[in-house]
Amino acid sequence: MEAAIARGQGKSTSGAILKPLNFEVILPSTVALIIETETDNVARTQMELRMLIKWHKGNVTPTNYLFTKKGRIAFEKDDKGLTVDDVLDEAIEAGAVDVEESEDGGIVVWTEAVNTTATALALKEKLGLKVESSDVIWDKNEDTGVEIDEDAARNMSAFLDALEDNSEVQNVYANVLQGGLSDEVWENMVDKLAA
Numbered sequence: 001m002e003a004a005i006a007r008g009q010g011k012s013t014s015g016a017i018l019k020p021l022n023f024e025v026i027l028p029s030t031v032a033l034i035i036e037t038e039t040d041n042v043a044r045t046q047m048e049l050r051m052l053i054k055w056h057k058g059n060v061t062p063t064n065y066l067f068t069k070k071g072r073i074a075f076e077k078d079d080k081g082l083t084v085d086d087v088l089d090e091a092i093e094a095g096a097v098d099v100e101e102s103e104d105g106g107i108v109v110w111t112e113a114v115n116t117t118a119t120a121l122a123l124k125e126k127l128g129l130k131v132e133s134s135d136v137i138w139d140k141n142e143d144t145g146v147e148i149d150e151d152a153a154r155n156m157s158a159f160l161d162a163l164e165d166n167s168e169v170q171n172v173y174a175n176v177l178q179g180g181l182s183d184e185v186w187e188n189m190v191d192k193l194a195a
Helices: 002-008 042-055 084-094 113-127 150-164 183-190
Strands: 019-027 031-039 067-075 096-101 107-112 131-140 169-174
Touching: 019 042, 019 150, 031 042, 031 150, 042 150, 067 113, 084 096, 084 107, 084 113, 107 113, 113 131, 131 169, 150 169, 150 183
Parallel strands: none
Antiparallel strands: 019 031, 031 169, 067 107, 067 131, 096 107
16 A cells, blocks of 8 residues: 555655656567556666566567557546537547547547646536546557467466566556457456556
8 A cells, every 4th residue: 555655656665766667578479568667776677677578588679669659538427428429529629639439438538648638627627527537558550450379368468467566567558459369368468458
């Protein structure tokens, strides 16, 4: 609990300031990943994650060109029953680049990364929507997705499990596509990804 509170304040449990550190990785079957971390000891985190990446036969190499940094704002489903069509004009005026319906009937608004907070506040004020979550993510480019087989999916799931054990890892993004993977294997793997 104390570690989570400290991390929310941008500090480690010892009080040291946390620094953002990203890793760009290629795993076997040419799956590109971006791993976001926050650490109070850059050298230690680099050593630990590089060993983990090597253990899973990955390489640290530039991959961010395969992704686009975007703002994602999820609004709760409201009592008024607003749809994408009801929100679209206001959202575009507020800085949105796309609007879609979420699985639970809420609204998801996509923005340029720098406009995320301003767009969320504008739509909250104009339409009375409640913000469920607001974050900046690395979204895979449509033309750079990679389909993988069951063996690659198992290796990637094992790698993601190992990353979950590292408290400094905040988010992991991948350019993986379901392809011929079973729904069970696919869902098990993507549940461990940030987007």
